[in-house]
Amino acid sequence: MSQLQSSPFPIETAALAAIKSANPAPANPGVVGLAAFGMTTLLAQAHSFGLVGVGPVIYLAIFFGGTAQLVAGIQEHRNGNNFGYCAFSAFGCFWLSFAGIAIGNRYEIFKTAPADVGVFLIGWTLFCALLWVASRGVSRAMCLCFTTLVLGLACLSAAHLGLPAFEIPGALLMAVTALIAWYMLLHILVKDLYGRDLLPVGAPLVVKP
Secondary structure: OHHHHHOOOHHHHHHHHHHHHHOOOOOOOHHHHHHHHHHHHHHHHHHHOOOOOHHHHHHHHHHHHHHHHHHHHHHHHHHOOHHHHHHHHHHHHHHHHHHHHHHHHHOOOOOOOHHHHHHHHHHHHHHHHHHHHHHOOOOHHHHHHHHHHHHHHHHHHHHHOOOHHHHHHHHHHHHHHHHHHHHHHHHHHHHHHHOOOOOOOOOOOOOOO
């Protein structure tokens, strides 16, 4: 009798609970995308500082930064998230291209000179500048992530085009970018598991009217 008094519609409530448990909300593919982007970017900078060989970077670029991030982007498309779809899919392809360039140079297939890589990175710098504009409508953390990303890619472009003094600043900026991506990853996980926004990412700088 106490159960009947606790809810005016006990049968309907139980049915809704059963439906909800049978059809849980889909997971957020952004957690995989941010994890893959952050991990691969961070390990690539560790290689730039001589802390790790090129092997782990290539394998991670293929399987995690490339494939897993590309899958996350495709899933964002199913969720109707244009920004996540564009960013994760694009950077999945970026890391696959990065691995392809390294493997091609190793086996002398379509060899790529440092200046060619510089132009390649300029293209990605411009593309990320477009995403930076859009990121202002996501969150302050996302905007900061793309700010450091654009600056980091610009520095690495300059380094490959004959200005080696920009290599270390570029690597540091990219490492900061990776850490910001991981912060946003942790924000999503903690908010989902704890039910509280313990790691805020800041309101969007541009809000829809």
